[in-house]
Amino acid sequence: MGRWRDGRGELVVHGDRAPTTAPLTIPLEIATSYRARTKGLLGRDSLDGAILLSPANSVHTFRMRIPIDVAYLDRDLKVIAVHTMKPWRLGLPRLRSRHVLEAEAGVMAGWGVRVGVRVSVEGGG
Numbered sequence: 595m596g597r598w599r600d601g602r603g604e605l606v607v608h609g610d611r612a613p614t615t616a617p618l619t620i621p622l623e624i625a626t627s628y629r630a631r632t633k634g635l636l637g638r639d640s641l642d643g644a645i646l647l648s649p650a651n652s653v654h655t656f657r658m659r660i661p662i663d664v665a666y667l668d669r670d671l672k673v674i675a676v677h678t679m680k681p682w683r684l685g686l687p688r689l690r691s692r693h694v695l696e697a698e699a700g701v702m703a704g705w706g707v708r709v710g711v712r713v714s715v716e717g718g719g
Contacts, residue, residue, distance in 0.1 A: 598648060600630045603717030605644050605695070607705050618705055620644055622715065635662060635696055644697040646715060651691035654684045661699035665707050666691035673711045676702055 605622040621643030625631045631647045636657050647653065653664055658681040666675040666688040674690055678699045695707070707713065 598624045598626050600627050603715050606714045608712045641698055644695050648693040650694040652685050652687035653694055655679045655681050663697045663699050663702040665695040667693040671713050673709050
C-alpha cells in the first residue's frame with residue numbers, strides 16, 4: 595500500500611454500511627510528491643471529492659480559503675482520527691498516521707469516513 599504517484603484515482607470507503615450496499619466511491623486526487631503535498635488545497639474554493647496526501651501525519655490550513663475535514667490513516671488505510679479544521683490552523687502530528695485525506699468540511703461524515711473505517715485507493719499507481 596502507498597505506492598501511488600501524483601494524479602487521479604478513486605477513494606473507496608468500506609465500513610459498516612449495510613451489507614447489501616456497495617462500497618462508496620469518491621473522486622480522489624493523489625499527492626505524493628513534496629510539491630503536490632505542499633500545495634494540497636491551497637488557493638481553492640472547493641474540491642470535487644477528496645485529496646490524499648502520502649506520506650503525511652499532520653496538516654495545516656494556513657492560507658486556505660475553506661474549512662476542511664481531515665482524516666488520518668494508518669499504514670493499512672484504516673481511519674485513526676477525523677477532524678474539521680478552519681483556515682489558519684495547525685494540526686498536531688498523529689504518530690500512527692501514514693496518510694492524510696482532506697475534503698470540504700462536513701462531507702466525510704456523509705461518506706461514512708470515521709474512526710475504524712477502512713478505505714482503499716484505486717488508480718494513481
